[in-house]
Amino acid sequence: MSFFSSRWIEAPANATVVEAGGLPAGFRAAGVAAGIKPGGVKDFGLLVSDAAQTTSAARFTRSGALAAPVLVTQRHTQLDALRAVVVNSGNANAATGGRGIDDAAKMQGGAAMVCGVGESHVAVASTGVIGVPLPMDCVTQGTMAAFHELRPDGDIDFAEAIRTTDAYPKRVTLDIELSGGTVRLSAQAKGAGMISPGFATLLVFIQTDARLSAAECDLLLGVTVKRSFERVSVDGQLSTSDTVILLASGESGVAVEPQTDDERSFGEALDATLRQLALMVVRDGEGARRIGRVVVRGDHRVVDRVARAVADSALVKTALYGGDPNWGRIIQAVGAALPGAAPLAVDIAIEGIQVCARGARVPHEPDALAAAVQREEVEYEIGVPGEGGETEVFFSDLGHEYVTINADYTT
Amino acid sequence: MSFFSSRWIEAPANATVVEAGGLPAGFRAAGVAAGIKPGGVKDFGLLVSDAAQTTSAARFTRSGALAAPVLVTQRHTQLDALRAVVVNSGNANAATGGRGIDDAAKMQGGAAMVCGVGESHVAVASTGVIGVPLPMDCVTQGTMAAFHELRPDGDIDFAEAIRTTDAYPKRVTLDIELSGGTVRLSAQAKGAGMISPGFATLLVFIQTDARLSAAECDLLLGVTVKRSFERVSVDGQLSTSDTVILLASGESGVAVEPQTDDERSFGEALDATLRQLALMVVRDGEGARRIGRVVVRGDHRVVDRVARAVADSALVKTALYGGDPNWGRIIQAVGAALPGAAPLAVDIAIEGIQVCARGARVPHEPDALAAAVQREEVEYEIGVPGEGGETEVFFSDLGHEYVTINADYTT
Numbered sequence: 001m002s003f004f005s006s007r008w009i010e011a012p013a014n015a016t017v018v019e020a021g022g023l024p025a026g027f028r029a030a031g032v033a034a035g036i037k038p039g040g041v042k043d044f045g046l047l048v049s050d051a052a053q054t055t056s057a058a059r060f061t062r063s064g065a066l067a068a069p070v071l072v073t074q075r076h077t078q079l080d081a082l083r084a085v086v087v088n089s090g091n092a093n094a095a096t097g098g099r100g101i102d103d104a105a106k107m108q109g110g111a112a113m114v115c116g117v118g119e120s121h122v123a124v125a126s127t128g129v130i131g132v133p134l135p136m137d138c139v140t141q142g143t144m145a146a147f148h149e150l151r152p153d154g155d156i157d158f159a160e161a162i163r164t165t166d167a168y169p170k171r172v173t174l175d176i177e178l179s180g181g182t183v184r185l186s187a188q189a190k191g192a193g194m195i196s197p198g199f200a201t202l203l204v205f206i207q208t209d210a211r212l213s214a215a216e217c218d219l220l221l222g223v224t225v226k227r228s229f230e231r232v233s234v235d236g237q238l239s240t241s242d243t244v245i246l247l248a249s250g251e252s253g254v255a256v257e258p259q260t261d262d263e264r265s266f267g268e269a270l271d272a273t274l275r276q277l278a279l280m281v282v283r284d285g286e287g288a289r290r291i292g293r294v295v296v297r298g299d300h301r302v303v304d305r306v307a308r309a310v311a312d313s314a315l316v317k318t319a320l321y322g323g324d325p326n327w328g329r330i331i332q333a334v335g336a337a338l339p340g341a342a343p344l345a346v347d348i349a350i351e352g353i354q355v356c357a358r359g360a361r362v363p364h365e366p367d368a369l370a371a372a373v374q375r376e377e378v379e380y381e382i383g384v385p386g387e388g389g390e391t392e393v394f395f396s397d398l399g400h401e402y403v404t405i406n407a408d409y410t411t
Numbered sequence: 412m413s414f415f416s417s418r419w420i421e422a423p424a425n426a427t428v429v430e431a432g433g434l435p436a437g438f439r440a441a442g443v444a445a446g447i448k449p450g451g452v453k454d455f456g457l458l459v460s461d462a463a464q465t466t467s468a469a470r471f472t473r474s475g476a477l478a479a480p481v482l483v484t485q486r487h488t489q490l491d492a493l494r495a496v497v498v499n500s501g502n503a504n505a506a507t508g509g510r511g512i513d514d515a516a517k518m519q520g521g522a523a524m525v526c527g528v529g530e531s532h533v534a535v536a537s538t539g540v541i542g543v544p545l546p547m548d549c550v551t552q553g554t555m556a557a558f559h560e561l562r563p564d565g566d567i568d569f570a571e572a573i574r575t576t577d578a579y580p581k582r583v584t585l586d587i588e589l590s591g592g593t594v595r596l597s598a599q600a601k602g603a604g605m606i607s608p609g610f611a612t613l614l615v616f617i618q619t620d621a622r623l624s625a626a627e628c629d630l631l632l633g634v635t636v637k638r639s640f641e642r643v644s645v646d647g648q649l650s651t652s653d654t655v656i657l658l659a660s661g662e663s664g665v666a667v668e669p670q671t672d673d674e675r676s677f678g679e680a681l682d683a684t685l686r687q688l689a690l691m692v693v694r695d696g697e698g699a700r701r702i703g704r705v706v707v708r709g710d711h712r713v714v715d716r717v718a719r720a721v722a723d724s725a726l727v728k729t730a731l732y733g734g735d736p737n738w739g740r741i742i743q744a745v746g747a748a749l750p751g752a753a754p755l756a757v758d759i760a761i762e763g764i765q766v767c768a769r770g771a772r773v774p775h776e777p778d779a780l781a782a783a784v785q786r787e788e789v790e791y792e793i794g795v796p797g798e799g800g801e802t803e804v805f806f807s808d809l810g811h812e813y814v815t816i817n818a819d820y821t822t
Contacts, residue, residue, distance in 0.1 A: 065753060132772070238743070313648060332649070336474055341476075342476060361508070403814055407809075
């Protein structure tokens with residue numbers, strides 16, 4: 001199966017998936033077992049660009065309760081000139097107070113030392129249990145071990161090390177043909193929603209050897225994150241630690257200049273990659289049976305609110321899980337998002353079958369609808385009054401696995 | 412077990428629960444089987460005050476997708492001078508377009524005719540499946556049958572008739588001692604969250620024979636609904652049909668005047684009644700194992716938002732279900748409600764055990780905490796920066812029963 005496996009993602013033209021993986025030129029990475037997680041599994045990752053001219057961009061959670069590594073990375077690094085990422089799983093270093101900030105700074109300092117770059121060029125990320133101090137002896141040990149393991153094909157171990165409850169690692173390597181030659185793009189993500197006990201977080205690290213200005217990095221990352229990780233919902237819960245970082249080493253010697261065909265090709269590949277990774281996160285959500293896509297068209301001021309209300313509705317999500325063509329729940333979610341709008345002329349189609357027009361039921365073939373909602377990917381199209389807006393949100397279902405993972409557990 | 416069974420509700424002084432039920436003077440009610448639901452169960456209710464001077468007040472869902480009966484009641488009745496309520500379960504008459512409006516008006520007209528009051532004095536309510544036209548022959552038949560059954564002790568049948576998936580009927584009768592004599596208060600509610608396939612809605616009907624001005628009805632209902640039904644969450648889903656109606660017949664001859672001790676006594680009884688009914692709705696949510704109360708103190712501009720974020724968090728709700736003392740999820744929910752507030756000095760106590768102070772873990776006894784979260788009612792106290800605000804939200808857990816009821820079903 002190709003990496004680009006969803007019908008909702010168009011595989012990028014001019015790009016080839018490199019099944020064996022491997023980092024772009026200039027990068028080395030490692031993933032090791034540092035003892036933060038039990039059982040000797042990989043839980044510590046290091047990634048570094050050896051190119052001094054490396055540019056970067058980053059995006060973070062908007063939570064008001066930020067984990068210490070997010071605070072340290074936001075406040076004490078040059079976000080447009082990052083060279084390295086140090087990351088652990090098994091402990092989020094969140095709700096750990098002043099000690100947590102100190103620990104994140106030490107983790108940053110250790111990585112800077114072994115990588116031979118300034119501390120302000122090292123991003124820090126942690127994911128795992130909240131409210132427990134980071135075991136710093138493991139961090140020191142992990143830093144040294146990872147340093148010795150750094151390799152150009154270390155992306156696979158690195159992707160493994162950042163997993164928490166992900167059912168499978170999420171990574172890809174692409175070669176992209178541009179007018180000046182081939183550039184490589186690789187990405188590693190973790191996230192299974194925010195579904196696991198005490199664990200949370202989406203972490204995404206992206207590397208390329210294309211030459212991009214820092215401003216271009218920021219532009220491309222901003223646009224593509226908005227179209228991918230900002231358009232998914234597993235359970236409507238915002239993490240303390242979400243971090244997305246793009247590093248561009250420039251080591252291919254191939255530049256991507258603004259407003260060129262190359263920018264479009266590179267942007268399309270980045271866009272498809274992040275959208276597919278985002279869908280993989282939704283799909284991994286809770287061993288989800290099904291994932292949904294809700295598309296809302298109408299007044300540009302309300303489409304986002306309506307789409308999120310549908311995607312986050314426990315009633316819509318359980319119906320998706322059960323394969324229940326219960327569109328009354330969609331009306332209900334739309335109405336909840338638009339107080340005072342009654343009578344509401346809402347249109348609803350499920351997998352192309354119109355079930356509701358201008359707020360009232362449309363006769364439709366129940367068997368066809370029942371079959372449609374049994375698919376692995378179910379699409380809901382909603383029209384609300386007004387014009388100029390169109391948006392989408394991808395979401396997972398809500399089923400017994402979610403409850404089991406999140407409830408049948410004692411810390 | 413007393414009606415006032417929660418530790419969070421103080422049983423009102425000067426009031427006695429009348430276990431046998433019975434309506435206040437001036438009222439008659441009935442509940443019959445009209446054939447809207449299968450199986451010959453009660454699904455149609457009628458309630459009327461025989462007193463011409465009856466006053467009333469009402470509150471409705473804020474959904475933008477209002478069911479037809481809500482639209483008809485809001486637009487075509489005198490909400491301060493209602494005399495009768497006609498209600499069915501088994502069909503919400505929602506998303507039924509112009510036909511739905513016509514049907515709700517016909518239902519109103521039929522009830523007005525048999526009760527001998529003007530149409531503008533009859534409230535209409537429906538609860539059940541969305542998007543299916545109301546079977547009007549059943550409505551006609553139900554209206555006639557209910558009319559013949561109207562009785563002063565018809566509240567029990569009436570409460571039965573408004574149930575959809577409620578595990579048990581929710582009703583109470585109280586006698587309240589006031590300075591001028593005894594008045595009676597009765598109430599019937601339905602609502603098990605919005606948890607059942609295609610069904611939704613909270614319906615609450617309250618009657619008293621106290622003499623209240625319409626303005627006093629509105630004031631008392633407004634205050635007590637804010638403290639009860641507006642402070643509960645089963646799954647964060649807003650119904651198309653929520654309706655709360657208070658009718659005061661005045662037939663006891665005992666007046667409740669503004670700013671008197673009698674007003675306080677009556678208000679306290681009404682308040683405790685609605686809060687207990689609201690808790691019963693939460694408790695019935697999905698065969699909930701446990702219910703939670705979150706109390707938030709701090710900046711008055713944010714306490715409500717924070718409390719709802721915690722109460723609606725799928726992670727907090729699954730932890731409550733599992734008896735998991737996972738306070739990291741509470742931090743996460745608070746942070747999500749307060750973007751940009753980092754670093755966030757949040758305090759958290761669970762059942763009086765402080766686990767987090769100023770955003771960082773506080774050492775605590777894990778066994779005591781583990782035992783505390785196994786109780787049937789679990790209290791979370793949260794402090795956020797700022798002053799002047801304190802609020803509470805009651806919420807149900809999220810467990811396998813919720814998923815089973817909502818997913819393992821095909822329409």
